[in-house]
Structure formats: structure tokens, C-alpha cells
Amino acid sequence: MTARHAFSRMLILAAAALVCAGWARAQESADCLTCHEDKALTGTKRGKTVSMFVDQKKFAASVHADVPCVACHADLAGKELPHEEALAPAVCSDCHGTESALHARSLHGRAAGRGDPLAPRCTDCHGNHAITKVSDARSPVSPLQVPFLCGKCHQEGTPVARQRTIHQDHILENFSESIHGEGLLKKGLIVSATCASCHTAHSILPHTDPASSIARRNIAATCTQCHAQIEMVHRKVIKGELWEKEAHMLPACVDCHQPHKVRKVFYDQGMADRDCLRCHARADLVSARDGRSMAVTPEHLAGSRHAKIACSQCHAGVNAAKERPCQSITQRVDCASCHAEVGQEYLQSTHGQLFVRNDPNAPTCKECHGTHKVLGKAQPASSTFPTNIPALCARCHREGQKAAVRYTGEEHQIVEHYRESTHGKGLSRGGLTVTATCTSCHTAHKVLPRSDTLSSINPRNVPSTCGRCHHGVEEQFSGSVHVSQAGKTTKQLPVCDDCHSAHTIRRADEEGFKLTIMNQCGRCHEAIAKTYFDTYHGKVSQLGYTKTARCYSCHGAHDILPIADPRSHLSRENVVATCQQCHPGANRRFAGYLTHATHHDPAKYPWLFWTFWGMTGLLVVTFVVSGIHTLLWLPRALQWRRERTRAEKAPGPPGPAADTTQHDGAHHGG
Amino acid sequence: MEHTTVDNGNERQYVRFTRLNRILHVLMIVSFLSLALTGMTLKFSYTGWASFLSHVFGGYETAGYFHRFAAIIMVGVFIVHIVDLFRRKRREYGSWKALLLGPDTMLPTRNDLTQFIASMKWFLGMGPRPQFGRWTYWEKFDYFAVFWGMVVIGSTGFTLWFPEFFTQVFPGWMINVATIIHSDEALLATGFIFTIHFFNTHLRPEKFPMDMVIFTGRMPVEELKMDKPAEYASVEATGELEARLAEPYPPIVIRAIRVFAWMALGIGFSIVVWIIYAMVFAYQ
Numbered sequence: 001m002t003a004r005h006a007f008s009r010m011l012i013l014a015a016a017a018l019v020c021a022g023w024a025r026a027q028e029s030a031d032c033l034t035c036h037e038d039k040a041l042t043g044t045k046r047g048k049t050v051s052m053f054v055d056q057k058k059f060a061a062s063v064h065a066d067v068p069c070v071a072c073h074a075d076l077a078g079k080e081l082p083h084e085e086a087l088a089p090a091v092c093s094d095c096h097g098t099e100s101a102l103h104a105r106s107l108h109g110r111a112a113g114r115g116d117p118l119a120p121r122c123t124d125c126h127g128n129h130a131i132t133k134v135s136d137a138r139s140p141v142s143p144l145q146v147p148f149l150c151g152k153c154h155q156e157g158t159p160v161a162r163q164r165t166i167h168q169d170h171i172l173e174n175f176s177e178s179i180h181g182e183g184l185l186k187k188g189l190i191v192s193a194t195c196a197s198c199h200t201a202h203s204i205l206p207h208t209d210p211a212s213s214i215a216r217r218n219i220a221a222t223c224t225q226c227h228a229q230i231e232m233v234h235r236k237v238i239k240g241e242l243w244e245k246e247a248h249m250l251p252a253c254v255d256c257h258q259p260h261k262v263r264k265v266f267y268d269q270g271m272a273d274r275d276c277l278r279c280h281a282r283a284d285l286v287s288a289r290d291g292r293s294m295a296v297t298p299e300h301l302a303g304s305r306h307a308k309i310a311c312s313q314c315h316a317g318v319n320a321a322k323e324r325p326c327q328s329i330t331q332r333v334d335c336a337s338c339h340a341e342v343g344q345e346y347l348q349s350t351h352g353q354l355f356v357r358n359d360p361n362a363p364t365c366k367e368c369h370g371t372h373k374v375l376g377k378a379q380p381a382s383s384t385f386p387t388n389i390p391a392l393c394a395r396c397h398r399e400g401q402k403a404a405v406r407y408t409g410e411e412h413q414i415v416e417h418y419r420e421s422t423h424g425k426g427l428s429r430g431g432l433t434v435t436a437t438c439t440s441c442h443t444a445h446k447v448l449p450r451s452d453t454l455s456s457i458n459p460r461n462v463p464s465t466c467g468r469c470h471h472g473v474e475e476q477f478s479g480s481v482h483v484s485q486a487g488k489t490t491k492q493l494p495v496c497d498d499c500h501s502a503h504t505i506r507r508a509d510e511e512g513f514k515l516t517i518m519n520q521c522g523r524c525h526e527a528i529a530k531t532y533f534d535t536y537h538g539k540v541s542q543l544g545y546t547k548t549a550r551c552y553s554c555h556g557a558h559d560i561l562p563i564a565d566p567r568s569h570l571s572r573e574n575v576v577a578t579c580q581q582c583h584p585g586a587n588r589r590f591a592g593y594l595t596h597a598t599h600h601d602p603a604k605y606p607w608l609f610w611t612f613w614g615m616t617g618l619l620v621v622t623f624v625v626s627g628i629h630t631l632l633w634l635p636r637a638l639q640w641r642r643e644r645t646r647a648e649k650a651p652g653p654p655g656p657a658a659d660t661t662q663h664d665g666a667h668h669g670g
Numbered sequence: 671m672e673h674t675t676v677d678n679g680n681e682r683q684y685v686r687f688t689r690l691n692r693i694l695h696v697l698m699i700v701s702f703l704s705l706a707l708t709g710m711t712l713k714f715s716y717t718g719w720a721s722f723l724s725h726v727f728g729g730y731e732t733a734g735y736f737h738r739f740a741a742i743i744m745v746g747v748f749i750v751h752i753v754d755l756f757r758r759k760r761r762e763y764g765s766w767k768a769l770l771l772g773p774d775t776m777l778p779t780r781n782d783l784t785q786f787i788a789s790m791k792w793f794l795g796m797g798p799r800p801q802f803g804r805w806t807y808w809e810k811f812d813y814f815a816v817f818w819g820m821v822v823i824g825s826t827g828f829t830l831w832f833p834e835f836f837t838q839v840f841p842g843w844m845i846n847v848a849t850i851i852h853s854d855e856a857l858l859a860t861g862f863i864f865t866i867h868f869f870n871t872h873l874r875p876e877k878f879p880m881d882m883v884i885f886t887g888r889m890p891v892e893e894l895k896m897d898k899p900a901e902y903a904s905v906e907a908t909g910e911l912e913a914r915l916a917e918p919y920p921p922i923v924i925r926a927i928r929v930f931a932w933m934a935l936g937i938g939f940s941i942v943v944w945i946i947y948a949m950v951f952a953y954q
Binding site: 533535536538539540542543544545547548583585586587589590591592593594597599605607608611612615616618619622623626627629630632633634636637638640641644 | 711712713715716720721724725729730731789790792793794795799808830833834835837838840841842843845846847849850851854855857858861862865866869870874875876896
């Protein structure tokens, strides 16, 4: 820009020099000064008597020092001197064509064209014979002077402010208190924004004009002239590039940083909440389209997290030029325009994917967070406060509700199960807000099914999800055989929920948990679990008692390691101490007890095998021999008894050893 | 004979067991049933019955205390019996030879083999019923079965009771071996007592449904004459019979004994049913 300017200026100067050479021959400026150096010289302008004195010193110091009078006062060219009094205004456009053209199209220029006596012309801002460089502090258009220059007309009480429609008020005061005004006027920063920085010097246009530097579409470009990297500062609010690409959808700078009042603070007043509430405070206001209530309770907003956010920041697209500014709103509220990261996560989630597919069941931000009453998750009244989350999710995920009926997995009655789980009890009975709720494991916005590798509850991610609270356990677990074997086995290795379950998590010191955990281990370690139940420990467990060694008593719970690992609870160094937890007198030979013994494996446990079969043989032989003896005895003894009874009834030769009337003592009770 | 009789309710009866023997048998019943019930809960822990019983006993730990307490009683019975043997040797027999090799010996003799073969013949209708004496061969078998069982189950039982002590000498896997022996020998003992012993002494038609002699110590002389003719002949020949007759117990005592005995018998049978159920239908 500056290079081009410098070049064009040089051309102009060169041309002017040539022209001046011509004029010099015809009319010397000195000829003009013969009259105009007289301080008493006066003339009449628009009926007023004004001084016609030209201060030669000042003129000589001006940028136009080398320009002859007739170059600007073109209508005097070739005229006899002294000239008539009525002269046309000096002509700037011969040299300053670009600026003149911009000015002609601007508000100021068009007003001048209409003959508006208040319309400013070149000389109103730049002066006439004493025009100095912009960089000269004495110039009325130097940065430090600009506010006062513009303020000559644009401040309260001036004819312009009184007689013309200017939408902003107290412009000069506001500006002087803004961060820009403060920088300029109090700190002397000449790079601080002045009126011309935003409104431009010559092309001043209303914001409704699309070509205006302050039109909604152009505001970002205007501000970024100085605030070049502003999107870096606002990355939490919005993706920088969108500001220019989709400016119509996004809040413009001035939505938050009001023009003229801009300060480095959050603004307690938005565009015009009062204007919105003129209609929306009415309780009976309904949508013409679908009849839903459009009423807004100001108290809800005032008590909400967004108390300091203006209506138009969320309901983007309002057009203040319209009678109903909201008429131009075409988009639904997009929370992601401020909550960009959360919005991205949401769109990846199952909830967001449903929303993308236009599913009527898709939960959007407001299903969980509400609308105008939105509160922060740390506020107990918020629907997203920990103690309220289960009920919030249950609205859709309770059996029979819309999310539950779509669900095809294995987890059922999740709300009821959760309430009975240790996390649920912690929440409902212990009142713990740090206990795990739905969102602790499933995340709040990035909710994904277990099968998705990005899901927080995908088996790969479960340890780190649980580890967010149970960090110590995660550390132990990550060193255990259940993690280190990954890749070495085709079997699915267990993660937290395989043993602890997902929604029915119990305290590990509860009886019920202690009894079921063996079945959990047994799901994979089938053979070894079976042999455990052949031993004393296993049998006691099977009876329903927990005061005996279970899998984790010896192997450890989360820090299970191969026996060959010296850190293992069952390594040669540690095994005796492990037994001593319950058997204080345990010694090394004691530790040789076979805790997973089976008598069905002659190769591995020959002693047990042969003992078992030896004992079984003894049993079989004993029972077979004595059984046959008894079975043979029974019919003979019955017959013997019958014979004796018969002999008693019929007196005669006595039966075998039966010469009395009584024989069966047992029948008579001795 | 002088006491062919009318009113057998008051008739004097032949005393076959001493008071000590009877007391020991009752203690044996109580301790054996307790051991069986509590022990089986562990052996058949996979059945619902085991779990139920274990809770009835007040948990596996309490059941364990019962088990060990009963074991102490049984060991006491064993010791008292041995002491009694010594005392009787000194008072009645004078020498071990007289006790162990005399006609009333508990040791198996050639005569027992002869009578066993004769019994087999009788069972098959090939001869008369043998003339059994003081102790029949099956009574001797029962007696030594208990002796054997006491040693085997007792020794392994103590190993399991004090594993930390025993493993100072024996390797750890001996505990596993002891478990198998203890448990299977117990199965043999309970199975044998509740079927074979019950039949041989109570359920065989000659005695059905219950032989009270081990509780009262007394049996009618006629019954002795019929069941153990050789013993009857022996005591009559030596003139001891009269000295060994005693008044029967009053009916109220008999009824009390009967209630106890039937309970013991009932529990025994229940255990057999449970074992069969556990081994046949619920085996894991």
C-alpha cells in the first residue's frame, strides 16, 4: 500500500512540477501574495466577511508549498489579477482523485452532493493553505487529532447530532473511555484505533451498506487490520477461519465488543436484550409457525450461566435495521459457536450422529442443559450437577424410554443397577459429588458405544477411564499380566468391568463380590478354577463363605504377575509370606500345598491320582463284598423267620433252636 | 428250663454289654454323626444341602469347631476303650494271651473262617445256620473296621488340623493326599455304617427293626439262644448264665433310648440318601 502510494505521489509531484513550470511563466504565486499577504485583506463568503489573508510562512511549511495557487484555485488560471471576489472552491480532485471519488460516494460526499450545508468537504477536515503531513502532530487528521476532528460534528449538541440521524450516541465520550481511546489519548499510542481506523477516512458508509467497513460481513476484516491474530485468542470461541467464511452465522466482533465502548472486559450488555424482551417477555407469545411458546422469563436468564450473554449472541443473525430484528434469524441456536470444542465432541458422539441424521430422538444441547435457565455443572440446581445426572440420563435411558428401546446390548435396568452399585450409593446415600456418575465413564459429550475404539468405555480405554479416579489401581493393573500379555495371546484380556461389571459395581470387601469374583476369573481360567473348587479353599467358598483364600488372595487383584516374576505374590521369594497372610505358621514346605490339585491327572499329580484310585478301589471292594453278603443273607433270614413263626404256631417238633414261645426280643422292646 | 415264662416284660435278661461299652457306643454315635454331618458339608459343598447344613451349624467355621470337638470325643472313646482293654486284661484274663486267644477273642480265628463259609452255604440253602458264639465274624469285621478307620481318618485328620506343624516334616502335597484319604475313608466309614452295619445289626429280619442290646446291654435269653446258640451253650455250661442275668430297664427308659436310637438311625439313613444324591445326581 504505502509503496504504491509513494509511487503515485511521486508521479503526481512530477506532473505538478511540469505544470507549475508552465504556470510559473503565466501567473506566479508571488503575484497572488502581493494582495493576500496583507493581514487586513477581507472578502465575503456566504454573506459573511472573512479574512483573505494567506500566511506565507505556514503555506511554505505545508505539503503544498511548491504548488502554485492557481493549481487549486483553478478558475483563476489565466485570469487578470486582481480577480473578482466570488471564486469557486479550491479543487483537490485534480491531484487527489482517488480520495475525492471515495468521498463522493461516502455519507459525507453524498450529503455534500445534496447541498447539505452541514456536509463536510475536504477543507473541513484537512484545512486549506496550512495542510501538513498526516504524520505531523499539528495536522488535524493526525491520529491524535482525529477524534477531536470527527467530534467537532459527532458529539452531543452539535447541529449534526441534533439535526441528522446518527444511531450511536455519546460517541466521543465513549470512545475516549474505550481501550482504543485510552491508548490514543491517555497513552499517546498513535497506532491505537481512531475513528478513521474503523470507519475509514474518506469512504464513510452506514453499516447497512455492504461496502461499508463496518458492515457485518466486513467487521472481522476491519478489526483484523490491527488485531491480525485475534482468532488465536478466540480459539475457544470460534474457529478463526469461520469468522471470514461464515461471518453471517457467527457473532461479529461488535456483538460482544460494542463499537466505541470496546474494552478488555466481558460486556454486561449485549446488543439489545431490552429490545428482544419487549415482545418475548409476554407470557402468551407463541410461534406463528408451530404454536410453541416463545415467551422468555428474564429472571431465568438473569440467574443463568449466560446472564451476561446477550440474546443476539446465541440467536445469531438478528438485523437491527429491521423492525423485528429477529426476523432475519434463519439458524437454530448453535452453542458450538462459543463452545466449539464441546460442539466438535458432540458431533462425533452417538447423540450427535443421531442429530446429524435428523433423528427425532436425538438429544441436543438443550435436552440436557436446558435453554435460558442453563446452569454450570458445579451449581447444585443444574441438571448436570453430579447428583442430578443419573436422573437426567434416565429420562431417555430408563427401561422403556426412547433410548433404552433402541439399545440392543446386554446392559439392562441400568438406572436401577447403578443406584444399587457402590458408585450409585456413594452418590445417593453418601452424597458424594466426586463419585462416578454416568458422565464420569461415558463422558458428557463424547458418548460412544463400547464397540467404538474412540469410546471411553471401549475395552482399550476402560482402564484409563476408571483410572481417572482409581489412578493407583490403574498403575498396578497396567503392569499386570492382564496387560503385558496383550498381543501375545488371541484371547480377549480382561479390563476393569470384566470383573467389576459396568453398572452393578460392588464394594470389593462385600460378601457378594468376594463370592462372584471367582466365577469371573473362571470364565477364562476354566480348568484351573475347577481344580480350585476341589480343594478346601474352594469348597468353603462354594458353601458361601468368604473367610477363605480366593483367587485374588494369593494371585493379587490388579497386580497379577506370572509366578516367574520375582514381584509376583506367588514367586519363590513371596509365596510363603502370601500363605502367612492367613496361616501365620506357614513355612516353605507348607507353601508346597497344591492349591489347584486334581486327582484326575496321573502325569502331573501321580500321588493324588493313585491315592484317589486306591481309596476308590478299597471302597468298591468293601461295598461289593459286604453288599453281596447282605443281599444273600436277606432272603435266607426271611425264610428262617417264617419257618420259626410257623413252628411256634403249630406245637410239635421244635424248630431249629426254637423251643420256646418267644424269640424276637426286638419286637418286644427287650 | 427253669425260666420258660409267662410275663416276658419282667423277665430277667442276659447282659451282653457292660455299662462302659454302652456309654462308649452312644458317644461313638453322637461323635460319628456329628463328624459325618459336618465333614460331608465340605465334601459335598457343591450341593444345596451342604450349604444349608453348613448354615444350620452356624457357618463353616463353627461346623469346623463341631467337627474337631466331635473328633476329640471320638479319640477319647478310642483311648478309653484301649485303657479298658488293659484293665480287663489285668482283672479278668490275667494275660494278653488269654484275652486275645481265648474263646471270646475279637481277633479273627479259624472258626470265623469256618463259620463264614458255613454262612455262605446257609445263604444258598446248602446247610443250616451256623452256631454263632460270643462274637460273629461280621461283628469282628465291624470292630476292626472302626479300628482301621480311627487310625486312618484320625491321623489324616490331625494332619489337616495342624498342617503348619506337619509340613515341618512332610512336603506340602502330603496335605492334598491326606485330604483325599480322610475324605474317601470317611465316605467308606459312613457308607458302611449306615448301610451294612445297620442291616447286619438292626434291619436283618431276625432283629428288625432295631436291636436294642447295644443300648440296654440286655437281651432276652430266648433271643440269645436263637441268635448266638454257641454263646448260650457256653455260659450255660459254665454256670455263668445265672450270674449274668439282670432286671430289664423300666419302659420309660426303653422309650427314651428308642427315641434316641431312631433319631440316630434316621440321621444315618438321611446321610446315605444325601451321599447317593450328591454322588450320582450332583457330582461335579
